[in-house]
Amino acid sequence: MKKLVILGGGYGGMQLLSSIIPHLPYNLMVILIDKVPFHFLKTEYYAIAAGTVQDQSLQIPFPKHPQVSIIQAEVEKIDLEKNKVWLSDGNPIAYNDLIIGLGCEDDYHQVEGADKYTHSIQTISKSKHTHKHLQGLPDNGKVAIIGGGLSGVELAAELAESKKLQIALFDRGNAILSAYPKKVRNYVERWFETKKVIVYKNSEITRIEENLVYNHGSPMPFDCIVWTAGIQPNKIVRALDVEKDKKGRIFLSKYHHLPSNEHVFVVGDCASLNHPPSAQLARGQAEQIAFVLISKWQGKLLPYHMPPIKLKGVLGSLGKKDGFGLIAKTALTGRIPRLIKRGVLWKDKIKKAK
Ligand SMILES: Cc1cc2nc3c(=O)[nH]c(=O)nc-3n(C[C@H](O)[C@H](O)[C@H](O)COP(=O)(O)OP(=O)(O)OC[C@H]3O[C@@H](n4cnc5c(N)ncnc54)[C@H](O)[C@@H]3O)c2cc1C
Structure with missing residues (x-):
C-alpha cells in the first residue's frame, strides 16, 4: 500500500x-x-476567547473511511x-x-516580551486559556488587543458586547482593518465609539512586560494583553x-x-x-x-x-448582530453581512458533519 x-x-x-x-x-x-482530535472552525476562535461560544460547537469530526487513519x-x-x-x-x-x-x-515581530506576556487566539487551547484569563478579570478590567486586523477587531467587538471591560485596540496603521474600504473602516470605528472601545492608531508597540504595553516607548497598564498583530x-x-x-x-x-x-x-x-x-x-x-x-x-x-x-470575499463580526464584509468588491456593513456570516458558518457545520 x-x-x-x-x-x-x-x-x-x-x-x-x-x-x-x-x-x-x-x-x-x-x-x-x-x-487535536477534531477539525476546528478556527475563524470563530475570537468567540472562544470571549466565552460566547463553547469549543464543542466549533468541532467537526474527521471523515471516516476504511482507507483513512486519523492519528492524534x-x-x-x-x-x-x-x-x-x-x-x-x-x-x-x-x-x-x-x-x-x-x-x-503568532508573529511577534521581535517585540520584546510579546511571546511571554501576551495571550493568543491562534489555537483552540490558547483561545481557551485566553478565555480563562479574561473570565477572571473584574468589571472594568483593562484589556489591550494588539493588532487591528480581522481577528483583533472581531475579538474586541465580541468582548465589548459581552463583558464589562475597558478595551483598547492598538494598530500601527492610521486605520484599523487596513485591507477594507473606507466605508467599512469608518463603520467599524463608529461601532467601537458607541461601545467605548478605544482605538489607538499609528501605535508602535516597542515592548511588552507583565500587564504593561509600551506604545511609542511609554508604558500603559492592562490586566490582560492579547496579541493579534501578525x-x-x-x-x-x-x-x-x-x-x-x-x-x-x-x-x-x-x-x-x-x-x-x-x-x-x-x-x-x-x-x-x-x-x-x-x-x-x-x-x-x-x-x-x-x-x-x-x-x-x-x-x-x-x-x-x-x-x-x-x-468570494471576507466577512467579519461585530458581536452577534452586527458585522461588515467585502464581497465581490462591494462593501457591506450592518446586520446583512452578520447574517450571511452566520449562514456560512452554519452551512460549514452541516456540510462537514456529513
Ligand atoms: C480569530 C480568527 C478569525 C479568522 N477569520 C477568518 C475569516 O473570517 N475568514 C477566513 O477566510 N479566514 C479567517 N481566519 C484565518 C483562517 O483561520 C486561516 O487562514 C486558516 O485556518 C488556515 O487554514 P490552514 O489549513 O492553513 O491551517 P489551520 O486551519 O490553522 O489548520 C492547521 C492544523 O494543523 C494542526 N497542527 C499545527 N501544528 C501541528 C503539529 N505540530 N502537529 C500536529 N498538528 C498540528 C492544528 O491543530 C490545525 O488543525 C481567521 C483566523 C483567526 C485566528
Whole structure:
C-alpha cells in the first residue's frame, strides 16, 4: 500500500481529505495527523476567547473511511530526504506523498516580551486559556488587543458586547482593518465609539512586560494583553530547508508541490500564494491539490495552466448582530453581512458533519 500523509486537519487538510475520499485508489492509504482530535472552525476562535461560544460547537469530526487513519499526535519534524515525518513520541511515519497543512503561529515581530506576556487566539487551547484569563478579570478590567486586523477587531467587538471591560485596540496603521474600504473602516470605528472601545492608531508597540504595553516607548497598564498583530507559518515549516518568501511561506509550483519534489504539497497558511492567507484560500487551494492528486491517480494529464483560486470575499463580526464584509468588491456593513456570516458558518457545520 502507498501512503499519503496529511499533516494538519485544519481548513486545508480537512478540505483535501473530504475532496479525495470519493476517488481513493484501492492501493492507497491516507493518514491524517493532527494534535487535536477534531477539525476546528478556527475563524470563530475570537468567540472562544470571549466565552460566547463553547469549543464543542466549533468541532467537526474527521471523515471516516476504511482507507483513512486519523492519528492524534504532535508532528515534530519533517525529513524531506528520507520521506518521513517524526512525531513528538519519537515515532516516524513514512510517506509516498505528503501534504503539509500545519497552519500558522503568532508573529511577534521581535517585540520584546510579546511571546511571554501576551495571550493568543491562534489555537483552540490558547483561545481557551485566553478565555480563562479574561473570565477572571473584574468589571472594568483593562484589556489591550494588539493588532487591528480581522481577528483583533472581531475579538474586541465580541468582548465589548459581552463583558464589562475597558478595551483598547492598538494598530500601527492610521486605520484599523487596513485591507477594507473606507466605508467599512469608518463603520467599524463608529461601532467601537458607541461601545467605548478605544482605538489607538499609528501605535508602535516597542515592548511588552507583565500587564504593561509600551506604545511609542511609554508604558500603559492592562490586566490582560492579547496579541493579534501578525502570523507566520508553523515552526515545523520554518525549520524546513526549502525556498520561502519574505513571510516564511513556502514557494510552490503551479500544482502546489515543492518545485523540487512533486510528492510534497503545501496547503493553507504555510504556502506562498497570490492572496493573503485565509480559510477560504486554504480550502480553494486544497481543492486544486485534490484535483492534481486525483488526475495523477487516474492517469490524466494536468492542464498547463491551473485556474485562479476563486475567493468570494471576507466577512467579519461585530458581536452577534452586527458585522461588515467585502464581497465581490462591494462593501457591506450592518446586520446583512452578520447574517450571511452566520449562514456560512452554519452551512460549514452541516456540510462537514456529513
Ligand atoms: C480569530 C480568527 C478569525 C479568522 N477569520 C477568518 C475569516 O473570517 N475568514 C477566513 O477566510 N479566514 C479567517 N481566519 C484565518 C483562517 O483561520 C486561516 O487562514 C486558516 O485556518 C488556515 O487554514 P490552514 O489549513 O492553513 O491551517 P489551520 O486551519 O490553522 O489548520 C492547521 C492544523 O494543523 C494542526 N497542527 C499545527 N501544528 C501541528 C503539529 N505540530 N502537529 C500536529 N498538528 C498540528 C492544528 O491543530 C490545525 O488543525 C481567521 C483566523 C483567526 C485566528
